[in-house]
Amino acid sequence: MKPNHVETIVAIADAGTIRGAALVLHKSQPAVSNALKNAEDGIGARIFLREPTGMVPTEIGHEIIARSRTILNELRRLEEQVRQLQGELVGSIRLIVSPLAAIKITPQSIIAFKRKYPKVSVNIDSGQSPSAFVQLRRGDADLVIAPAPATPSEEIGLVCEHLFSDPLLFITGAGSKFADVESVPELNAAQWLMFGPKEREPIIQGYLSKLGFELENPMTCSDSVLSVMGLLAISDMVCTCPQSLFDQLKGTWDVVQVPFEVELAPVNMAVITSSTRPPTSVVMAFKEVVLKEAKSAPQFTQ
Known part of the structure; x- marks a missing residue:
């Protein structure tokens, strides 16, 4: 053709x-x-x-x-890339970012990047694994900022560089019947919400099962932070949430941390590119900005 x-x-x-x-x-x-x-x-x-x-x-x-x-x-x-190699600071970048990345790392990175590359177009979509990685491998995105791949098979065809780790919490509405529970069994009957696409549900379900949860109902999934927080604030639903994201949102939404103690693995955030499709010069420049911003942010656990 x-x-x-x-x-x-x-x-x-x-x-x-x-x-x-x-x-x-x-x-x-x-x-x-x-x-x-x-x-x-x-x-x-x-x-x-x-x-x-x-x-x-x-x-x-x-x-x-x-x-x-x-x-x-x-x-x-x-x-x-040809124009960039010839010295023109032009082009475009297509990003996919998770909710935590959208709040904690992407805004600062874009501002710093645009100071040096004002003529480069930056386009942002929301998402995370596994659909974001499919788009990255397919070439529909240049770079993903999201939780790192959960399994070796999910990492195939990708280059992942660690940004920071963030503690994971259980959260629910302030008026929820689950707001004061103290053990895993008390949450088994909860309706669960999840940040991300439906394809991510088996990953979260498997993780919760390992913690001893017996999930009775399918999860409600959404890439929209507004949708998830809006549902939490007026219902008994429960959701896993990175602490930094919760700290940012709890002042706006009537939500609380579920107080019982359970050892949750942190969310490991990464900047991810394709290993089979060479990034352009401006994509690599943006990636370096992201890495620098994450390294200089004292609130992150490196």
Whole structure:
């Protein structure tokens, strides 16, 4: 396939229609349709089906679209890296940050970075393992700031550098019936909340099981800090939370730490890049800023 075919495939996938892709690409609809036909002929497979609702990817098409996104992202990075090597401080960085990172390390890092690189675009999405690592490997993100991979298999294809460790707490609403419990069994009937995507639930469930919890109900999962804290404040739900994040939020939300003593492993925060996809110069510069900010922050346990 030619580069314009890759661009066309991604544009159609994003827009959902030939017309929408034509608008994005600033081309005529016949030109986009012709590019798609040439791509499908060249690869020997149908990528989209034309349905009344728009362009629907085929089963093979989903794989082609995913790889096309990777190719397009790498072409963008290549162009940016060449300009950076020629002395231009331009380009873009795509970050995925966890809730703790969003509050405790990312803001300071971006401010420090933008002082030196004002023309570099920084785009931030929320998330953490495992979905954030999938996006990093696929090339949809340049860098992740989040809890480090929990298993060796999760770390495959990644480069992780430790930032800081933060104690983990159980928290609940101030009016919750679980606000004063003193033992693990008393929390077994609790409805649990979790920061992160649904795919992260088995990791947290396995960790809580090792601590002696017998979870009776599925977890409610959200990447949104506002959603989690809003639910905690008006319910009996319980959530694990890094202490730094709790300290930052407890003044705004009516939440408390569950007081019973149980040995919880700390959250080990890391800055993570791909081991198979070389970062651009500005991504590496941003990574160095993050490492420096974490090292100079006295409230973190290194």
